Amino acid sequence: MLLVCLGFGVDTHHGVPHAQVLEATADLTRSGGCLGAWSLTPEMPDVQRYQDALAFVHDAMPDFPSIVSTSVLDAIDGHFGNHHSLSSTRGSELFINPLMGLYWAFELEAVAERNLYLERLTDTMTVGAVQRAIEAFRDEVCVRPWQNIPL
Template sequence: MQPPFFNALSDSKRILIAGMGGGFDVFCGLPLYFALREEGREVTLANLSFISFGPLTPHPLAPALVEVTPDFHVQHGEYFPEYYLARWLATQGEAGRVFAFKKQGVKPVLTAYRALQKQLRLDTIILVDGGTDALMRGDEADLGTPHEDAVSLAAVNELSGIKRYIVSLGFGIDAFHGVAHWNVLEATAELARAGAYLGSFSLTPDMQPVQLYQDACEAVFEQMPRHISIVNASILSALHGHYGDHHLTERTRGSELWINPLMSQYWCYDLPAVAERLQYREALLNTLSMSDVDRVIRGHRAEIVPRERRTLPI
């Protein structure tokens, strides 16, 4: 048997895998990228980017969309995960490109997604969350880092004529940002009742797509040694059987981590159902900037009484 997620993808031919929270989220989609490529699918990578693109940035496709390729001029060590990933992909015989969405509000990001949907003739979009805070609906005791995830979720939910899914990788990581994983499992249960939870499956080190994911992470970490991804470092630690307060990067020294086997497990969901749970989604639709997004989230939090924080009884 296989998770319903793969049955849902059975007739998908042109797929976009996009990091929804920015930073290194797109790397969390690499095992899925390589697995689907092995099946002969046409798969493209994208990411909500933390880079400030200027008006003279090459390869603009829309006001908030840039095609990042190895011919960009980047100083060694500069924070630019999309560039270093594109360069690594080219060394593997893959298309050396990663599309980058500028970190803006929902309206410009939606316009960019529509442009990419048309250009690539996409039939499926899979948003990838490094962690699990994309499942927070808005009234939890702590939302983690919701801004970028909410923008991507609200934008892709507005697309028509395309299948849309969310996968998360890194269960437990968002405890670092205050998320109660009681709420993650609560959300999964609610989505299961709605028929929108599409199963989960584990990654293991013997899988070739996982090995390529690790190679990509290690290559990019070497190029950006001051910016090693805490999320992906934690997932790699879990993949290799580490548990508890294990630190792969000095960036986490001084904090207590909970590396655990569930970190290397994909959790899969139908995107419109996740978007329907987001209590401030409609208020996000007219946002133009991240400042607008911040005002919406702060306004929502000011109007509600957050639910009591609960912890897993295990």
């Protein structure tokens, strides 16, 4: 089974450090669990369907726009930096960038083997329960300090 990730960097404001994501990707590469990455481009039919789907969702749920999908599509369209397509993000600082439009593919089992709190997730049924399990784990361990990427 595969785990495919899109939107690298979108969750920085949720405390996900780029350096640690890249370190984990390097570790998964060494172990054979990283299968590579590829870019999405605006002219791809799947990207155009993604844009249509997001427009449909935003029309159906105007009070709940997807910051993640909007950021990814903005990146694919070539926007950069503190670009805001949604009024709900104004007042915050975004870093829209081309890395958000990369798909990363991993062997699911290899990712699961690295997860230190996987057992705590087995009985979770909701996003809230997952969040509480992760927070409880983080309260019990020494979380590494934030490290910036030297770019």
